Amino acid sequence: EIVLTQSPGTLSLSPGERATLSCRASQSVSSNYLAWYLQKPGQAPRLLIYDASSRATGIPDRFSGSGSGTDFTLTISRLEPEDFAVYYCQQCGSSPWTFGQGTKVEIK
Amino acid sequence: EVQLVESGGGLVQPGRSLRLSCAASGFTFDDYAMHWVRQAPGKGLEWVSGISWNSDYIGYAASVKGRFTISRDNAKNSLYLQMNSLRAEDMALYYCSKGSRATVTNPYFDYWGQGTLVTVSS
Numbered sequence: 001e002i003v004l005t006q007s008p009g010t011l012s013l014s015p016g017e018r019a020t021l022s023c024r025a026s027q028s029v030s031s032n033y034l035a036w037y038l039q040k041p042g043q044a045p046r047l048l049i050y051d052a053s054s055r056a057t058g059i060p061d062r063f064s065g066s067g068s069g070t071d072f073t074l075t076i077s078r079l080e081p082e083d084f085a086v087y088y089c090q091q092c093g094s095s096p097w098t099f100g101q102g103t104k105v106e107i108k
Numbered sequence: 109e110v111q112l113v114e115s116g117g118g119l120v121q122p123g124r125s126l127r128l129s130c131a132a133s134g135f136t137f138d139d140y141a142m143h144w145v146r147q148a149p150g151k152g153l154e155w156v157s158g159i160s161w162n163s164d165y166i167g168y169a170a171s172v173k174g175r176f177t178i179s180r181d182n183a184k185n186s187l188y189l190q191m192n193s194l195r196a197e198d199m200a201l202y203y204c205s206k207g208s209r210a211t212v213t214n215p216y217f218d219y220w221g222q223g224t225l226v227t228v229s230s
């Protein structure tokens with residue numbers, strides 16, 4: 001099973017700042033089948049990025065994904081108030097499909 | 109608008125059974141695989157099971173294989189999860205999720221329900 005390790009565990013930033021979140025896989029993710037989700041308190045996760053760098057429908061362009069192989073990054077160029085939440089990465093290159101443990105982006 | 113509405117959760121004793129349901133609308137249900145993903149209280153996400161559009165292909169996480177059974181009824185736009193021999197570690201919010209493809213392979217989860225809570229306790 002591919003283990004995804006996200007860092008940092010918590011990111012404390014101010015609105016307008018840039019956020020950089022990391023997701024490292026224990027083995028190479030085939031075809032860069034890597035997604036990012038955002039989860040706000042009391043809500044279901046929402047798909048942000050798939051195939052490592054493609055934005056899902058309706059996702060603003062301040063969200064971008066990059067990376068390949070075992071190292072992936074989610075970047076939020078300028079944090080908006082609604083972006084403060086928990087972010088998960090997920091791989092679907094190898095069954096079982098696994099998630100990282102999450103990175104919490106909190107207001108500084 | 110895609111809607112996924114789960115039901116069937118509740119309090120159950122260890123070793124007992126529970127059946128979850130998910131009613132889908134707003135998309136062509138039999139064009140897509142469907143999945144169950146769970147989240148233990150205060151914890152992260154865990155994929156539980158997935159089923160292809162025509163039920164030909166099914167997958168389970170190792171933690172539930174042999175105890176849980178996923179199924180779907182395309183005529184009713186519904187997804188199910190039969191959970192037997194429940195354990196304390198199965199306690200979680202169970203989300204129904206639409207897969208991004210017709211097959212269960214390489215899935216992204218592009219729409220989610222609000223979840224149904226399963227509590228396992230004596």
